[in-house]
Amino acid sequence: MSYDDNNIFAKILRGEIPCNKIYEDNFILSFYDINPQKKIHALVIPKGKYIDLDHFSMNASTEEIVGLLKGINKVAKKLEISADTGKGYRALANISDYGGQEVPHLHFHLFGGEKVGKMVE
Numbered sequence: 001m002s003y004d005d006n007n008i009f010a011k012i013l014r015g016e017i018p019c020n021k022i023y024e025d026n027f028i029l030s031f032y033d034i035n036p037q038k039k040i041h042a043l044v045i046p047k048g049k050y051i052d053l054d055h056f057s058m059n060a061s062t063e064e065i066v067g068l069l070k071g072i073n074k075v076a077k078k079l080e081i082s083a084d085t086g087k088g089y090r091a092l093a094n095i096s097d098y099g100g101q102e103v104p105h106l107h108f109h110l111f112g113g114e115k116v117g118k119m120v121e
């Protein structure tokens with residue numbers, strides 16, 4: 001599978017579709033999910049053209065990998081849900097078909113602002 005330049009997050013990155021931006025730097029863009037599942041539901045996406053976490057892990061530069069991980073922490077701090085606030089959150093990436101991924105541009109969901117519960121009840 002090759003990267004689809006017409007996926008919705010690619011369009012957001014190109015500024016063709018608006019988003020409710022939280023944070024941006026050289027490596028990542030973060031914005032609120034359009035259909036929030038928890039009080040806080042943010043998305044963090046790398047700026048590079050990566051389909052999913054496996055594609056990213058295999059192909060991204062060390063700089064990009066560090067940029068994404070540090071970016072998640074920066075967003076969590078900005079939203080005041082990072083671990084050092086005593087609150088915390090869930091970071092989750094759906095990967096490909098069985099993982100339930102809908103948008104084929106790597107994204108981490110950050111769920112927080114309330115107790116998010118167990119993954120599997």
Ligand code: AMP
Nearest residue numbers: 008019032033034035094100101102103
């Ligand atoms: P996933 O199922 O992991 O691929 O998640 C895709 C997420 O993208 C869903 O939670 C959608 O609500 C969200 N989403 C889709 N379109 C937009 C958009 N234009 N702006 C913000 N979030 C979006």
